[in-house]
Amino acid sequence: MALFNPAHVVGAIGDPAAAVETIVGHYADLGVPFCILFRDEVAPGLADACAAAGLVEHWQMPLMVLDPIPDEGPSVDGLEVTSVDASTLEAYGDVLSAGFGMPRELVSGLMGAELLVETPGFTGILGVLDGEPVAASGVFVTDATAGIYNVATVASARGRGIGAAVTWAAALAGREAGATRSILQASEMGEPVHARMGYATPDRYRQFEGGAPTPS
Numbered sequence: 001m002a003l004f005n006p007a008h009v010v011g012a013i014g015d016p017a018a019a020v021e022t023i024v025g026h027y028a029d030l031g032v033p034f035c036i037l038f039r040d041e042v043a044p045g046l047a048d049a050c051a052a053a054g055l056v057e058h059w060q061m062p063l064m065v066l067d068p069i070p071d072e073g074p075s076v077d078g079l080e081v082t083s084v085d086a087s088t089l090e091a092y093g094d095v096l097s098a099g100f101g102m103p104r105e106l107v108s109g110l111m112g113a114e115l116l117v118e119t120p121g122f123t124g125i126l127g128v129l130d131g132e133p134v135a136a137s138g139v140f141v142t143d144a145t146a147g148i149y150n151v152a153t154v155a156s157a158r159g160r161g162i163g164a165a166v167t168w169a170a171a172l173a174g175r176e177a178g179a180t181r182s183i184l185q186a187s188e189m190g191e192p193v194h195a196r197m198g199y200a201t202p203d204r205y206r207q208f209e210g211g212a213p214t215p216s
Contacts (some may be wrong), residue, residue: 002033002058002209009038009046016049022051024210034211037061050208056205062191064199066171067181069146073168073197076129076161081169084117084124084136091133092117092126099136099152116150123173124150127166135162139170139177146174148184164193 005027013019020036036055037156038046051057075081084092097104117124118140127135134157138150148170153163171182185205186194195201 002035002211004140005030005032005034007036009036009043011042013043013046016043016045017052019046020053020055024055027210032212035207035210037205037207038185039063039203039205041203047206050206053204053210055208057209058209060204062186062201063203063205064179064184064186064191064194064198064201066183066197069171069175069180069182070109070198072136073172074161074165076165077210078130079135079162079165080128081166082126082128083173086127088126089117089124089134091128092124092136095126095133095136096150096152096156098154109212121177123170123177125166125167125173127162129157135166137170139167139174141174141177143180143197144178144180146171146177146179146182148174148182151184151190163190164197167194167197173195 007023009019010130010178023034023036035058036046036050040047047057078167082088093104093107096102116122121142122138122140125137125139126133135153136150137148139154148167151163151167151170167184174182184199186196195209
């Protein structure tokens, strides 16, 4: 999956075409699809170089910010939201798998659900509706910032405000840990949900993808 093989560009590049050539060559040697992620203001000229190299822009991922984090957020009737621990870890991974439409082993191997919940500063959130795990999220706190990740809702429970509820729960957990603002990188499905919650979009990431090389 291209998204799991990212090249993050975090500073200005003197020769964008040469940089793209280096990145493409690196992943060609590995034989895997990849993506290049950057912001235009950080790396001007890189988008043109990616397009010239035949890379395809997937979409422009929003960098969303909620500042400040409010005291409380709305809840959903019948939804119990708890922090993930050893007893709910398996259910957390199952929900991420179902919500993102990913094989369960991929959740464990690449997303590292089991490892994440043991990482200092990270809190996993599980939403249980009428006794059934249906949603997940997570928050990682760094200084004053609560980064929200892994927001997923199983298909049968969508459209009921549950995704927003577990996002609120993650943001509020970050607030309790000392954060004053929340950030997230929304999916196309999640962007309007988070916008209704009050998250602003000061910038977007460009995301250009390249496929795995065809065997000769």
